[in-house]
Amino acid sequence: AQSVTQPDIHITVSEGASLELRCNYSYGATPYLFWYVQSPGQGLQLLLKYFSGDTLVQGIKGFEAEFKRSQSSFNLRKPSVHWSDAAEYFCAVYASGGSYIPTFGRGTSLIVHP
């Protein structure tokens, strides 16, 4: 069965600084990978997804993520964080040969200091 690890429960950055949120997955074959953002009182919103092809994926709101098979990672990055990026971020995976039901990580809470 697939699993997802987000090792950082909280990340604090200053506005304008760069950001990297870590995600490691466990699955034997090619996974489908996602990053979602959840703001208070809001539903989860898809930032980006990876299925195949170019391992550097561009998403909305200036986010990008890189799939590294050798490291089983799919880290989310943003070059310059805005105060409005403060939210909970979830990495998710589902198996390409499985039931296509996503498994979510526990999330990373992003705090942005002015």
Added chain:
Amino acid sequence: DTGVSQDPRHKITKRGQNVTFRCDPISEHNRLYWYRQTLGQGPEFLTYFQNEAQLEKSRLLSDRFSAERPKGSFSTLEIQRTEQGDSAMYLCASSSSGFTDTQYFGPGTRLTVL
């Protein structure tokens, strides 16, 4: 397109009572998913529908839980004889019929069992 809506947004109930939640998906979406999210965790899959057919259920979905999507449009999730451990955010998502299609999430229903 008004997005996925859920009703109610908040529900407080006493242990042993039955509760029912409703989800209205995006109108043209065939697939509808239910998830449960507890504090500090990512969403956990409960069940999903393809039109009116319930195709998969998680083992998290005990006998006290039942979900329906009678006409392939809105869905209801009922919890019978609620327990304090049922306190969580219940999320609904919908997508088109492709497995890799983006899931659009509703704002969730927060259940508190006293």
